[in-house]
Amino acid sequence: MPATKIVVNIPGEAPYDVRIGATVLAGLGESVRRLEKVGDAPHLLVITDSNVAPLYLDEAKSSLKAAGFRVSDVVVPAGEDSKSLAVAGEVWSAMAALGLTRDCAVVALGGGVVGDLAGFVASTYMRGIPFVQVPTSLLAMVDSSVGGKTGVNLPEGKNLVGTFKQPVYVCASTAVLATLDxxxxxxxxxxxxxxxxxxxxxxxxxxxxxxxxxxxxxxxxxxxxxxxxxxxxxxxxxxxxxxxxxxxxxxxxxxxxxxxxxxxxxxxxxxxxxxxxxxxxxxxxxxxxxxxxxxxxxxxxxxxxxxxxxxxxxxxxxxxxxxxxxxxxxxxxxxxxxxxxxxxxxxxxxxxxxxxxxxxxxxxxxxxxxx
The missing domain is CATH 1.20.1090.10 (Dehydroquinate synthase-like - alpha domain)
Incomplete structure (x- = not known):
């Protein structure tokens, strides 16, 4: 079954593609290479969690590296607790230690927690660098990966700190849904x-x-x-x-x-x-x-x-x-x-x-x- 492409057009923002299909993760690198704002990025950071990393991190990084990108990764603990200012601070520090600059980009590989966290750190690091959404849960594919809401939780409530930042590309691989319970x-x-x-x-x-x-x-x-x-x-x-x-x-x-x-x-x-x-x-x-x-x-x-x-x-x-x-x-x-x-x-x-x-x-x- 061929992939489906949906173009998201939001006034005041660059249009971006959402690709839905069973083979789109394998083509992630080439898709990112074609992106206007990210195609020449000197360094990509994949942010994922401890549940997703063993399943799909190698495939995502291999695709990106095959397209000629230098790729690093940060793996955060799985679960809602990672959607916090403390974890965001650890990721910001890792980004700085890796020497990421404003022409670099973030790739969010995971469900809604990873997408929200990665989008938030991307939108605030050096006042904003591009990010790509690679949702791995059905919930993230149909909701949080599209629309540009990012954020973290406070003890007082969910999503009380966040930004609006649209992704530059959304790669929704239906093949990864096979591992969902x-x-x-x-x-x-x-x-x-x-x-x-x-x-x-x-x-x-x-x-x-x-x-x-x-x-x-x-x-x-x-x-x-x-x-x-x-x-x-x-x-x-x-x-x-x-x-x-x-x-x-x-x-x-x-x-x-x-x-x-x-x-x-x-x-x-x-x-x-x-x-x-x-x-x-x-x-x-x-x-x-x-x-x-x-x-x-x-x-x-x-x-x-x-x-x-x-x-x-x-x-x-x-x-x-x-x-x-x-x-x-x-x-x-x-x-x-x-x-x-x-x-x-x-x-x-x-x-x-x-x-x-x-x-x-x-x-x-x-x-x-x-x-």
């Missing part, structure tokens, strides 16, 4: 489901028709789901590059409750996708009271998430603790928690919801876990 596969499926609810009837009903095949990892369906998600996200980002016009905030559907779940349960207890799926269920039910979301949408969304291996979580936390966690989220404005709520498939609204309404729904959500 069921938890990580479902995690990526949650973001595809989110995109379909926000995007359109056509995408959502395509997902309903192909959920079983996606769950079974049919290669044709997987490639199309990735491509559809990338196109959706690229179009949203093109309208609102820095999340300043309210358009890009639709990408936070499910994340308000989802981030609170991750924070209170402990990062890593549930996958990001599982937490987002729980947030989608909660937001749709909240939407019934706040924006008139139909019971049919709630039921259809539940059916889709169930089919993708994303059942409702058998976990809860006290309503007041959940609300406090939501208020620490960067989406809060003037002390008001804002939710992306679906009025219908492809129609959404960003709403500042009063605390008492949120608390009532959180108590209902908490009670449902004990049934």
């Amino acid at each position: 069921a938890r990580e596969w479902a995690c990526g499926c949650a973001e595809i489901a989110k995109a379909s609810v926000i995007d359109s009837d056509e995408f959502f009903f395509w997902m309903m028709d192909h959920a079983a095949a996606l769950d079974a990892r049919d290669p044709v369906v997987v490639a199309e789901a990735i491509a559809r998600s990338v196109v959706f996200k690229a179009n949203v980002v093109a309208e609102d590059k820095t999340e300043s016009r309210g358009v890009r905030e639709c990408l936070n559907y499910g994340h308000t409750l989802g981030h609170a779940v991750e924070s209170l349960a402990g990062y890593g207890t549930f996958s990001h996708g599982a937490a987002v799926a729980e947030g989608m269920r909660f937001a749709a039910r909240l939407g019934m009271d706040v924006v008139g979301t139909s019971a049919e949408l709630v039921e259809a969304q539940d059916e889709l998430l169930d089919a993708l291996g994303l059942p409702a979580l058998a976990w809860s936390a006290p309503a007041d603790e959940m609300l406090a966690a939501m208020k620490r989220d960067k989406k809060t404005r003037a002390g008001e928690v804002r939710f992306v709520l679906p009025r219908d498939i492809g129609q959404w609204e960003l709403v500042a919801v009063p605390d008492d309404v949120i608390l009532a729904h959180l108590r209902r959500w908490e009670a449902s876990k004990s049934l």
Whole structure:
């Protein structure tokens, strides 16, 4: 099956390609060599983690070296704890020790944690050097590798320190997805489901028709789901590059409750996708009271998430603790928690919801876990 190429065009930024296919990792070096800003880089730094390095670091470096690049690597511990200022500081120091200059570039080889961390250090080292995204998880391919959000976590919350910096190229090798376990596969499926609810009837009903095949990892369906998600996200980002016009905030559907779940349960207890799926269920039910979301949408969304291996979580936390966690989220404005709520498939609204309404729904959500 030939690779798919999607060109991401964002106003004020250089266009960049997203290549999706089973053989694109082998061609990484030649693809990077053709890039205008990176093709003559004297030194590339591959940033990866301890899970991905044994699997794909040699292949990525071999491809880059075969294209004539000098290549070094930094391997950080796998897991959310590496998305921190402390680890970023260690990587900055390594970059300086290697003598990287402003005409060098970073290659992010890994999932969302690696991509966010590598993008952040690339955007800040010497006030910014180019970086390439080589996502190795389904979640990173359909979400974090496209759009230019980078960042690290603080103890107080996720992604509270970060920048906007677009990659110069995204290499999405579907072959590497074979090593994902069921938890990580479902995690990526949650973001595809989110995109379909926000995007359109056509995408959502395509997902309903192909959920079983996606769950079974049919290669044709997987490639199309990735491509559809990338196109959706690229179009949203093109309208609102820095999340300043309210358009890009639709990408936070499910994340308000989802981030609170991750924070209170402990990062890593549930996958990001599982937490987002729980947030989608909660937001749709909240939407019934706040924006008139139909019971049919709630039921259809539940059916889709169930089919993708994303059942409702058998976990809860006290309503007041959940609300406090939501208020620490960067989406809060003037002390008001804002939710992306679906009025219908492809129609959404960003709403500042009063605390008492949120608390009532959180108590209902908490009670449902004990049934």
